[in-house]
Amino acid sequence: MEQIKREISVMRIVKHPNIVRLYEVMATKSKIYFVMEYAKGGELFNKVAKGKLKEDVARKFFIQLMNAVDFCHSRNVYHRDIKPENLLLDENDNLKVSDFGLSALAESKRQDGLLHTTCGTPAYVAPEVIGQKGYDGAKADIWSCGVVLFVLLAGYLPFHDSNLMEMYRKIGSADFKCPSWFPPEVRRLIRKILDPNPSMRISIAKIKESSWFRKGLISDKQIMRKMENRDKGVVQSSSSSSSESSGIPNKSKAEHEKPPYLNAFDIISFSAGFDLSRLFEEFSPQREERFTSRQPASVILSKLHEIANCFRLKVMKKEMGLLKLEWTKEGRKGILGIDAEIFEITRSFHLIELKKASGDTMEYKKAIKDDIRPALEDIVWVWQGEQHPRPQ
Known part of the structure; x- marks a missing residue:
């Protein structure tokens, strides 16, 4: 129950166009229902399983991932299980981070200001998480994002071994090699992300300043504006021709001038019998x-x-x-x-x-x-x- 509470409380505060939305939570006596955004494109993993992605495509997904993770960290939320299986795609091939079941809030930190729960998927987990001495959730997420970037561009994992302890050794010493087709600027960026010393690991702000990242950059403010307009049923025309375009059709001027309309489902969800907020008072922001x-x-x-x-x-x-x-x-x-x-x-x-x-x-x-x-x-x-x- 505590894990369910935490996941709901987290998803209530991480509303971002590159994060799967939790629209409503309802319950019967025996079940809890999550009403979530539908990601029609399935898992990013399915694309990578077919082989490496083109550089521009990988960069687009990585930019969207960074924007989503940066937003989570700004809300003191740490995902802790970032991997292609937890990255979904919508009908326009825009990335959606999902599965916050292992996520942590700032309140989860101990007196030393660090997280201590060892969790995540071994091949994507940061070395300090394995070390069990406490870790910075934001730094650990950045490491996992670096592994994802490597996988997108290479088509295989940077750290892999049939022996789990040997794989952990490789992770701890950042023992990996970039393929020959990686551009020099990508090699430099991945080396800075996959630094086994978390205090030396590059920050998201610095990642966003890198030349490779900026080639396909779309401002987070522009993304957020698109999300807000979509959620309120108001779509503004955009001059952007970026591949991250929302693809939502324009509405008439008359529709712009009306407040959002509540359907029957919306009205029912406001009913006290369907409102689970009292279960989550302690987490509610x-x-x-x-x-x-x-x-x-x-x-x-x-x-x-x-x-x-x-x-x-x-x-x-x-x-x-x-x-x-x-x-x-x-x-x-x-x-x-x-x-x-x-x-x-x-x-x-x-x-x-x-x-x-x-x-x-x-x-x-x-x-x-x-x-x-x-x-x-x-x-x-x-x-x-x-x-x-x-x-x-």
């Missing part, structure tokens, strides 16, 4: 407040702007139906930010979700209770958890 309103979206948006003016908050419009409210004064954990998102159920009936985007959780709860909820009273029909709607 965010808190949400939801209410319904019988006012049109334009009135709700006007009210949110009015509240922002009243409390002197910054308002940032991310897209139709999604606003970010930010306090100007810094709190205990930085600036408090709240995402306010409007979902259309019918033309005159909406669900609004308020979610902490940044800052301290206690300050967020206080702001919701003392300021936001009272100010919204005249447009609220019913708050989630309340039994009786307000007359309107």
Whole structure:
């Protein structure tokens, strides 16, 4: 159960276009259901099993892998089992990191600031993980990514032996040879990644600065923007002709001007009977407040702007139906930010979700209770958890 809790809590915070999405978790008395993004292209392993990939193709996958792993590390999440079998592909051949069953959060570190659980797949695991003296999860993930890069370009593993202890010896001393077809800049990069000394191992930031990596680079901000637009049902036209293009068709202007629409599955998933969040309170990085309103979206948006003016908050419009409210004064954990998102159920009936985007959780709860909820009273029909709607 602890492993399931950890995997769910991890996947709730690693929302990135190159990571398989967990859309919903539901349960019956005997089963837990993960509703996940469908990766139509299958495992990257199946491509590599047919032989080495072309350099440009391998670079594209490696860039997407680095972007995903870098994002995980920025959220203090360490995958710990990166290998081609856990890297899936969508219908456009874009990479999706999956299987966070062995992942660790920063809270898993001991007093020495290191992780101590030996896990992963032997051929891809970093030497310090085998050493059982504690390891930096980020450095260990980088090593595994280096092994993946080698496999993509070579078509075989850098460390392989029928005797497991001999393979561990090769890993510990970085005893491997690059094939003759590896370009010099790739050889240099892989040597820096597969450095058996984790303190000397290259960082993701330095990997992204390497000349070989930058040849096919697409900015992470551009990728994130595509992901956000896809998830909200709003697609912006892109001038990029990169191979990492999302391939999602443009929508009409009218659709851009409407908040996201909730289908029956979405509505059911908000039901308390299907909500497992209480099982994962200890891991949950965010808190949400939801209410319904019988006012049109334009009135709700006007009210949110009015509240922002009243409390002197910054308002940032991310897209139709999604606003970010930010306090100007810094709190205990930085600036408090709240995402306010409007979902259309019918033309005159909406669900609004308020979610902490940044800052301290206690300050967020206080702001919701003392300021936001009272100010919204005249447009609220019913708050989630309340039994009786307000007359309107």
